[in-house]
Amino acid sequence: MNITVCIKQVPGTSEVNLDLETGVLQRDGVESKMNPFDLYAVETGVRLKEMHQGTVTALTMGPPQAQQILQEAFMMGADEAILLSDGRFAGADVLATAYTLSQGIRQSGNFDLIICGKQTTDGDTAQVGAEIAEFLGLPHVTNVSAIREVGKSSITVAMDLPSSLEEVEVQFPCLITVEKGIFPPRLPSYLKKKTCRYKVIRRLSLDDLEDTNPARYGLEGSPTKVERIFPPHSDNHRELWEGTASDLVDRLWIRLQKERLV
Amino acid sequence: MKELMINQALITREQLPLMGGICPFGAIDVNGRSIEINAACRMCGLCVKNGPPGVFQIRENSGTSKAVCDKESWKGIAVYIDQVGGKIHPVSFELIGKARQMADKVGFQVSALCIGYNIKDQAEEILSFGVQHVYVYDQPELEHFRIEPYAAAFEDFIRELRPSICLVGGTTIGRSLAPRMAARFLTGLTADCTTLDIKENTDLVQIRPAFGGNIMAHIHTPSHRPQFATVRYKIFTAPVKIPPAQVAGNLHTRRLPEEKTFSGIRFLDIKPKPQETGIEEAEIIVVAGRGVKRKEDLGILQELVVRLGGQLAATRSLIEAGWVDPRRQIGLSGRTVKPRLIITCGVSGAIQFVAGMNSSELIIAINTDKNAPIMKTAHIAMEGDLYQIVPGLLERMGKETEPSRP
Numbered sequence: 001m002n003i004t005v006c007i008k009q010v011p012g013t014s015e016v017n018l019d020l021e022t023g024v025l026q027r028d029g030v031e032s033k034m035n036p037f038d039l040y041a042v043e044t045g046v047r048l049k050e051m052h053q054g055t056v057t058a059l060t061m062g063p064p065q066a067q068q069i070l071q072e073a074f075m076m077g078a079d080e081a082i083l084l085s086d087g088r089f090a091g092a093d094v095l096a097t098a099y100t101l102s103q104g105i106r107q108s109g110n111f112d113l114i115i116c117g118k119q120t121t122d123g124d125t126a127q128v129g130a131e132i133a134e135f136l137g138l139p140h141v142t143n144v145s146a147i148r149e150v151g152k153s154s155i156t157v158a159m160d161l162p163s164s165l166e167e168v169e170v171q172f173p174c175l176i177t178v179e180k181g182i183f184p185p186r187l188p189s190y191l192k193k194k195t196c197r198y199k200v201i202r203r204l205s206l207d208d209l210e211d212t213n214p215a216r217y218g219l220e221g222s223p224t225k226v227e228r229i230f231p232p233h234s235d236n237h238r239e240l241w242e243g244t245a246s247d248l249v250d251r252l253w254i255r256l257q258k259e260r261l262v
Numbered sequence: 263m264k265e266l267m268i269n270q271a272l273i274t275r276e277q278l279p280l281m282g283g284i285c286p287f288g289a290i291d292v293n294g295r296s297i298e299i300n301a302a303c304r305m306c307g308l309c310v311k312n313g314p315p316g317v318f319q320i321r322e323n324s325g326t327s328k329a330v331c332d333k334e335s336w337k338g339i340a341v342y343i344d345q346v347g348g349k350i351h352p353v354s355f356e357l358i359g360k361a362r363q364m365a366d367k368v369g370f371q372v373s374a375l376c377i378g379y380n381i382k383d384q385a386e387e388i389l390s391f392g393v394q395h396v397y398v399y400d401q402p403e404l405e406h407f408r409i410e411p412y413a414a415a416f417e418d419f420i421r422e423l424r425p426s427i428c429l430v431g432g433t434t435i436g437r438s439l440a441p442r443m444a445a446r447f448l449t450g451l452t453a454d455c456t457t458l459d460i461k462e463n464t465d466l467v468q469i470r471p472a473f474g475g476n477i478m479a480h481i482h483t484p485s486h487r488p489q490f491a492t493v494r495y496k497i498f499t500a501p502v503k504i505p506p507a508q509v510a511g512n513l514h515t516r517r518l519p520e521e522k523t524f525s526g527i528r529f530l531d532i533k534p535k536p537q538e539t540g541i542e543e544a545e546i547i548v549v550a551g552r553g554v555k556r557k558e559d560l561g562i563l564q565e566l567v568v569r570l571g572g573q574l575a576a577t578r579s580l581i582e583a584g585w586v587d588p589r590r591q592i593g594l595s596g597r598t599v600k601p602r603l604i605i606t607c608g609v610s611g612a613i614q615f616v617a618g619m620n621s622s623e624l625i626i627a628i629n630t631d632k633n634a635p636i637m638k639t640a641h642i643a644m645e646g647d648l649y650q651i652v653p654g655l656l657e658r659m660g661k662e663t664e665p666s667r668p
Contacts, residue, residue, distance in 0.1 A: 063288060063302035090289065090303035094451055095444060124471075124594055125453035127441035133409075134445035139526035140409055142438045156530065161346065161434050164534045168408075171526035219305055223450035223486035229472065229479045232613050240632060241644045248646045249654035252626070255642070259624060261546065261603050262570065262659065 001054035001150070002111045003045040006101055006132065007038040007073060009066040010122040034069040037117030039076075039185035044147070044178050045115050046077035046186075052150050055079040057108050061089055061100050067201050074196035075188030082108055086205040091219030094123075098131030100217055103209040105136065112172040113155065118143060118179055126177070133175040140175040141168060145182055266305060267319045270296045277314055284313050333426070333464055336487035339365050340425035342416070342440075343376045343388060344433050346407065347532075350384055353431035355500035357493060358391045361429055362501060364460040373397060373423055377415045379405035389511040390503045397423070397514045403523035406532075407435050413442045414522040420447065422516070425488050426464045432494040444490045450483035451490035454594070456497055456617060466491060471594060471617050496542060496600040497621065541590055546572030546603045549592060549619075550580055553608015553629065553648055557585045562652050563607055569659050575599070577615050593618040607648040611636025628652070 012031035034042075045056040058073035060066050061084040070081035084104045092100060105114060114133075119126035126142070133140035145160035148167060159166045160179050170176070206212060215221060241248055256262045273281065273296075281297045282290050289303035309318040339361040344351040354374075361372045373395040376385045385398040399415040416439060420428070430440040432454055444451035456478075457469035465482050466489040472479035483489040541547060548567045550560055560574070567574045576586035578593055592599055593615040604622040608629060609615065616639050619625070627640035628648045637643035644651065 061301065063300040064291065065288060065302075085301050087299040087301060087303060089301040090299065091305045094441065094453075095448065098441075098445060119595075121595075126437050127444075127451060127453055130409075130438050130441035131445040131451075134413075134442045140438070140442075141527065143434050159434070162540075164346075164532050166406075166532045167530040169528040169530055174526060218301075223448070223483050224452055224481050225484060226472075227480040227482050229477050232471070232478050232616070238638070238640060239642050240637065241642060241646075242632070243646075245646055245650035245654055248644050248651055249658055252642075252644065252651070252655055253658045256603075259603070261624075 001048060001052045003048060003054060003113045003115060004057045004059055004105055004108055004111045005041050005045040006116045007058055007060050007069055008035045008120050009062050009069045010035045010120055034072055035117055035120045037119055037180060040178050040180055040182050041115045041117045042073050042076050043183045043185040047183055048150060057082060059104050059108060070201050072188055074199050075192045076186055081201045083201050083203045085203055088206050088214050089218045093222035093224045094125060094127050094131060095223055096217055096221035098128045099135055102132045102135035103211055104204055106210055107204060114175040116177045118177050129175060129177040138173055138175050139170055141170055142177045143179055144176045145179040265321050266299055267321055268297060269317050272314060272317045284309050331485055331487050333487060336424050336426040338371045338373055338425045339427045340423060341374045342430045343374050344431045344436055345378050345381060345384060348381055348384060351431055351433055353433060353495040355391055356498040357429040357431060358393055359501040360458055360498045362392055367460055368464055375419050377404050377412055385513060389509050391501055392504050394511050395514060396511060397516055399516055399518055406529040408525040408527040409438060409442060410525040411523045412439055415518050416443050417446060418518060420488060427466050428488045428490050430492045432492040436492055440490050440492050449486040449488060449490060452481045453492050455491045455493050458491060471613055494598045496598045541573045541575045541599055542597050544573035545601050546570045547575050547599055547601045548572060549604060549606045549609055550576045551606060551609030552579045560585060565656055566652055577609055606636055607652060609636050610634045611639055
């Protein structure tokens with residue numbers, strides 16, 4: 001079974017500040033890491049490979065530094081890695097990102113299964129997986145919380161709905177997005193670290209893809225535009241209560257009664 | 263179309279090694295004697311401002327700009343009705359409410375899309391929420407959500423109606439279906455919008471927390487149609503049903519041709535998860551934040567919850583510590599709530615959290631730090647220690663309510 005796992009490098013923290021004068025984000029000195037949800041995707045891919053043979057290819061789009069997370073995927077057991085990196089991919093929204101990844105997947109050879117994390121911690125949209133499936137014309141199942149069975153031509157999974165668990169059988173090739181907790185992600189292995197020095201990350205630019213029309217990629221290929229960014233506003237009708245604890249308790253008690261909440 | 267131009271000749275030898283530091287995203291690479299922009303570039307323009315004069319320029323490159331689509335030919339607002347087993351998710355009604363407000367501004371009509379099996383009654387009911395049209399795809403192959411036939415029905419609906427805007431609930435199904443449709447029509451999709459509005463030129467104003475949450479972004483889709491947006495449950499308000507005599511909308515039944523009902527997915531089984539009342543339905547919520555020092559201390563908050571007849575919820579850090587069930591998490595990566603009363607105890611109020619509760623009717627925050635962000639969100643910001651205030655309140659409630667309670 002050949003598996004491709006899509007991963008993303010995200011800022012190590014969500015502490016991002018906005019320069020109110022220039023309207024520009026300040027991210028100086030912020031470390032990057034693999035999107036935590038993607039650790040589960042890599043783990044799922046490696047487990048399936050261990051049980052059913054095959055290869056795991058980790059794929060990411062990003063600046064050259066994003067190869068760090070591909071190294072990490074190697075250390076968890078990925079066999080191959082692809083870095084989609086090109087200045088012309090910059091400023092991509094969901095559509096352009098999903099399109100770029102789908103083009104990269106087409107270059108990665110035959111695959112039976114594509115695995116994505118449920119969402120990222122920076123974009124938080126949980127949309128890229130489904131868009132990739134559309135561009136590749138594959139069936140997809142989101143929010144997979146368990147793998148029940150792997151057959152020759154299909155996989156049976158449990159989809160986690162808010163109040164129910166739905167089991168479905170999906171024909172290969174297909175795409176799934178996995179929930180946090182599907183399998184506990186392993187720590188990067190030191191032994192694998194030693195061997196992966198010899199592994200090579202394949203770097204693809206726009207010219208290596210099937211569709212080389214730059215208008216489909218990056219900012220230009222993005223239908224959504226950020227018109228402006230601004231700090232969240234805060235409500236003006238607010239009261240600040242200070243004083244001793246017993247005063248505060250009294251005021252709170254009176255207020256709750258007045259609002260008929262007790 | 264904007265393009266970032268670099269005038270390499272203006273970079274001095276001394277400046278060259280420093281160029282990488284100009285960009286907070288690390289998008290400037292120094293290669294030998296020149297610099298290159300890599301994929302991390304956000305076109306933010308900071309390099310133009312902070313770099314040596316003239317080296318970086320952002321130019322409007324009209325030559326490659328895409329033809330603007332004919333916005334005039336895309337009219338109306340469509341709302342996807344999210345149903346599982348014939349039960350409509352209430353977010354669908356909230357979206358109808360928002361769609362009607364926006365439609366009135368620009369003279370649009372609102373249409374609802376129902377996909378499923380044996381859902382005629384539900385489709386009829388939707389007319390009473392004041393939509394002009396309900397389109398129904400009702401056939402056995404659509405009984406369970408499987409992406410290909412559902413997407414095929416949605417596509418058929420869009421080709422028939424050509425709506426300017428499609429609103430979809432941020433449910434598991436909505437988050438699966440909306441991106442699929444946006445990719446099919448090569449258009450924009452904005453997830454988890456917290457504010458929506460419409461401009462006179464029918465552009466949808468979409469506001470959502472961005473970059474991890476502590477910044478809001480206004481996102482628009484200037485030259486593509488339809489404009490897709492997903493919205494979570496409890497962000498907007500459902501409209502009041504109109505009396506049966508005044509229901510004036512039309513029901514359109516459409517059929518998906520046999521060949522389009524094919525799916526690589528076979529439904530096997532659906533099992534209900536052990537159900538407890540969700541925090542989304544609660545009228546009163548007490549939230550535990552990082553100010554709660556030990557797991558055992560949740561006991562006093564639980565007691566307050568019982569006295570108030572509400573539900574206990576928590577912030578991300580306590581969920582991650584494993585102290586509280588993940589279904590009780592409020593915030594961007596948890597649930598959105600809109601209770602009559604929410605009392606936050608030791609919650610600092612990161613925007614990711616606030617985005618999940620700021621439309622609550624009465625927000626009371628208890629925090630020892632009066633400068634914590636939550637104090638700006640709360641209607642009543644109490645500067646105090648939860649370890650004193652909560653037990654104090656419990657004592658007050660015990661004294662005055664117990665005798666009168668059965």
